[in-house]
Amino acid sequence: MTKFFATTALVASLAMPAFAVQPAEGEQLAENQVYNFWLLDAIKSVDPAKNTDVEGSDVLRQLFEGLMNEDEKGAMVPGVAESFEESDDKLTYTFKLRDAKWSNGEPVTAGDFVYAWRRAVNPETASEYAWFMELMNIVNATDIVKGEKSPEKLGVKAIDDKTLEVTLTTPTPYFIKTLSHATTFPVPQKVIEEHGDAWTQPGNLVGNGAFVLKSHNLGVDITMEKNPEYWDAENVVMQTVKGITVNDNNVALTRYQAGELDRVQIPAGQYPRLEKEAPDQAVSLPYACSYAYVYNVSEKGPEALKDVRVREALSLALNRDIIVNNVLQGGQKPATTWTHWAIEGFDQPETELATLSQEEKTQRAQELLTEAGYGPDNPISLTLQYNTDENHKKLAIAAQQFWKPLGVNITLNNVEWKVHTDRMQNQDFDMARYAWCADYNEASTFLDWFRTDGYNSGKWSNAEFDQLMADAKTAEDTTPIYTRAEEILAEEVPAAFVYHYAKVDMINPDIKGLPTENVLNSWYAKDLYRLAD
Template sequence: MTKFFATTAIAVALALPAHAVQPAEGEVLAESQSYTYWLLDAIKTLDPARNTDVEGSDVLRQLFEGLMNEDATGAMVPGVAERFEESDDKLTYTFHLRDAKWSNGQPVTAGDFVHAWQRVVNPATASEYAWFMELMNIVNATQIVKGEKPPEELGVKALDDRTLQVTLTTPTPYFIKTLSHATTYPVPQSVIAEHGDDWTQPGKLVGNGAFVLAAHNLGVDITLEKNPEYWDAANVLMQRVQGVTVNDNNVALTRYQAGELDRVQIPAGQYPRLSQESPDQAVSIPYACSYAYVYNVSDKGPEALKDVRVREALSLALQRDIIVENVLQGGQRPATTWTHWAIEGFDQPQTELATMSQADKTARAQELLAEAGYGPDNPLALTLQYNTDDNHKKLAIAAQQFWKPLGVNLTLNNVEWKVHTDRMQNQDFEIARYAWCADYNEASTFLDWFRTDGYNSGKWSNAEFDRLMAEAKTADDTAPLYSRAEEILAEEVPAAFVYHYAKVDMINPKIRGLPTDNVLNTWYAKDLYRLAD
């Protein structure tokens, strides 16, 4: 389990200034401080309580600020909280807030955090991330999410305007790591009361981050400008940030090469060439996301997928080495676990998926499908749903080819991101492409996804798995618990784990301050600056 410094050490560390990154000696700044980056899909929401997407979190991190931020290595540093104390029993945290303001000039108070967190767990909000507050082990979070207690009984209170107290049900070593997540950001109660669901629109949205919302053309672009009311505005160099939506990754790369974008994902298979041609621009670093094909084992799912032999056969037959070495070619690794290999303190168990040769896996897959009654003479018809992206399409076609010799007729169904996620949340799919990116740097951020009451779109359920994850919340040594949990996933195969991400991008070398040593790839525009040509 991740260990933290002694409380006094944390308090001292958090009392230090947390100023934005500054240029190195000799670097000459560009006259225009702007950063333009690529977005694959539209930003669905700018409400911290309702966001579920990585891209949405990237924008929210600029518009709002939580109790804590992350530095370039992923270590926790002060955000709105200057310092905090932890009680001897590790159940109570007291945060002391700095003199921060909303973008309308009003003070950010402890009550704003209380309101925001109560809003997340309130069933009326319909937050898809309400479970995150449960994961944080905040007192009464689970009962409130279930509608058994009112939101006002959540274990968070404002002792005064600058002092926030949080009470947990059990010691939670990763608790502090959760506090840079968008779900925990404060929101302006009076603004939401005035504008209702329209409060996130340009001209209405009030945030406490280093930037404000200047414009948002849904599915086209989103523009942020420096917030003069931000507490550390004097040390923020970047003036303008723009995310541009381009559904075709190859078109986005062309726009990068034309100088229209400062950062873009490298399309599958092109990293080797681009790293040779532009070694100062092509980057591949570990990124704590895992790609999978989730099986719908709910009552709405196909009967065939309720047979573990079918699920295991499909997983075994995926030729992951070909996917990462011949299709993606960007430093990704084959996934034999759900938890990303680079997560701090995680030891990958040696399952059959990790140790068998591909020839043996394919042979075993054929045996399993035959036992289940399927094969070339009795084909299994399934549909794989994926959201619009050329990389997802390439992988789906590869899966189709890997499964065809087994007697699986796979239909590919491409839909837009919002439709894709809505269908997954309602179990309106058979097999769905999905990826999970870590919310904090600890294995439970992945494994909790598969709890019976977790996000768990395929609705798989296992009592031993749930017990292990509950036990891990208070265990001194979580490693064997997490290892066994992964073994259960390998035995039950609720999803076919495909590959572990690497962040494979082209980045304009004039842009400085983007982190390369944070496995969560958490970036803050307040830390960016542009060099002169």
């Protein structure tokens, strides 16, 4: 076995405690260590195996801790794992666990990880993220997800209480990067077996994170308090973390300005003004999420969208420059690929979207629709679904206007987040607004979404694309593979890629410790502290 450390921070962690929050010279801590953050929608689940959204992950990162965490720049640093060894063939990882406890005082063991990972891939759990374990290339994960092998066959085992061994089917360069994802967090078997689905309720939930669940009023707020049993509790300054759900972004901004929220997304178009008015609060940072209109090309989808010429025409006609410069105005970039431009090691290919002027793209869109037999004299009627948010509404209205001159009549359909995702998963839509945020800092986190058996709500399928993503798992150089995969997406157009996110927020300057250089925007309340006014 070869001793291997992911980062210098990991080496340092063996001799030093994890990042200890310390105010800078001259800073004075507030007596009231509370952090209030904005949630657009209700948290669907605080079960690590059943969460599917970014906001849920933000909460889970406080209640649970995996083998690894991320530092302020997104580098991997120790979580429950103090160290690990990688075998010479890069197929076996052996993790040594620190002395960590659950919030009920019982020790966190390697067996807790084994149970959690088996539970995530078990079809009976119905985890929508079971595929993530396949993406990690853990032995037998795919067969277990398909129901062809038992969860006990998963390539993970406890050598002893402090030693976890994971076996992969193939060398996976990004494997360590996956270990800060919520799907890989340990869960308490005894608690789940005692309470069943109610194990995530306040009073029942037992976690191993820096905070414990105090209350959860679905669609209203969720409150977490410092966990005295957390292994590094002495270095956690923040006492209470509260997520407050406000469906209207403008109302949320008003509540921020009233001092009720410490961080909130800036509504579309307001960043230039707020940056001038409050330069110490308004921020725009690269954020590895991509926004798209997904086409339903399944049997349940509209006939027009089964024609690639129609899909390409709709994509070409979207004036992305107007969307980012006139509507959003927050430092976002037009999307010509699904993979976010800031992802480590990604090279964007030259496509029509990237090289043509908007005038040329619109002309090409008209030609394609004419070839397909559509136009103002034979219009296409489609419904565009989006979840509740003023920004989504503004963009949907803009798209509607871009498409109307082409003879494409769009009906807008606004639904709540849970309804929206349920309909997408069941292919009950024509076109749907969606965004994907990176689960780890590598292009496959985006591209795997479009695999035939990936998340892929529109049910597009391409054999060459699937093969490329399979080949990428063992390739020494993935760059040409990912480039070709993006070229296929540009040719087949399973979705209209709209823009790449920036994290455009108002942040209370009294709150310190939030990351500004992590493109995944993974934040940990254990690293936060509030300054006195």
